[in-house]
Amino acid sequence: MKLLYSLTSPYARKVRIVAAEKRIAIDLEQVVLADANCTVPQHNPLGKIPVLIMDDGESLYDSSVIVDYLDQRTPVSHLIPQDTKSKFQVKRWESLADGVCDAGIAVMVEQRRPENLQDPSWINKQWSKVERGLQVLNDDLGQNRFCVADTFSLADIALVCVLGYLDLRFGSKLDLDDRYPNLARLNASLASRPSIAETEPPKA
Ligand SMILES: N[C@@H](CCC(=O)N[C@@H](CS)C(=O)NCC(=O)O)C(=O)O
Structure with missing residues (x-):
């Protein structure tokens, strides 16, 4: 493959x-x-x-x-739970994290156009999806150790990927530590996991 x-x-x-x-x-x-x-x-x-x-x-x-x-x-360490309720919770986390990525990419693409061609209302609309999405993820996570069912899953992976991407493209504009502290905590706690550390995006 x-x-x-x-x-x-x-x-x-x-x-x-x-x-x-x-x-x-x-x-x-x-x-x-x-x-x-x-x-x-x-x-x-x-x-x-x-x-x-x-x-x-x-x-x-x-x-x-x-x-x-x-x-x-393979049956080794399932990342999408077998149990139906947890499975769809994980899939919803993945959809929301990916959707926040989609909106972040839309902002970046628009901001790469010549300044006089950029549409600020489009940028604001997409950026508000990023902020609303992160707020819901932050609230859903609360003080939990992992996103779903107290177990490392695809939900945590999707979260790390969206946060890594937003950090790469928007850095401090995100204000992760202050605005989304629960996400910042989980992101930091997963940073040294080998699969995550080894795939970190290169800084531009
Ligand atoms: N929903 C798709 C999104 C994939 C996607 O948008 N990938 C970007 C790269 S990060 C891409 O290929 N963009 C090129 C394009 O949209 O033409 C997925 O989860 O695979």
């Missing part, structure tokens, strides 16, 4: 962390989506990463499908 990814993609990082936690060996191929000859659209018509190319040439996307597949591939 081969994963098409980039070092800064939070969705691809989620897959890399899950593969490491599950001890599933995957070849990694870094891609540059902006390259004219980038092969991603041949494997994912949406032209997005991550894409997992299976040994028979079939491909899987998006990241939530890939992590579900990897989690079911």
Whole structure:
């Protein structure tokens, strides 16, 4: 199996962390989506990463499908709980964390356009999704040790990925420690876990 990814993609990082936690060996191929000859659209018509190319040439996307597949591939340390209630709590955390990523990326893309073409109301709308999403995640986490059912899961992984991405792109604008202290605490406590430390995005 081969994963098409980039070092800064939070969705691809989620897959890399899950593969490491599950001890599933995957070849990694870094891609540059902006390259004219980038092969991603041949494997994912949406032209997005991550894409997992299976040994028979079939491909899987998006990241939530890939992590579900990897989690079911081996019974070793399930990251998506078997119990239905916890399973859908974990999936909701993942959806919200990924949705916050989507909004953060939308802000970054807009801010990279020439200043006179940027739409401040679009930026504000997307940024308010980031802030509302983080607030709900922070409140849901409360003083708990992990996001769901007192156990390390895909929810914690998705959280670490969105926080890593927002830190990379927006740094102190996020004000994580003061505004979302519960998220900051869990993020710090997971930082030295090998699967997480080894996939940290490079500072721009
Ligand atoms: N929902 C998708 C999102 C994937 C995504 O947006 N990836 C970004 C890179 S971080 C991308 O490929 N962007 C290129 C594009 O949107 O054309 C997933 O979870 O895999």
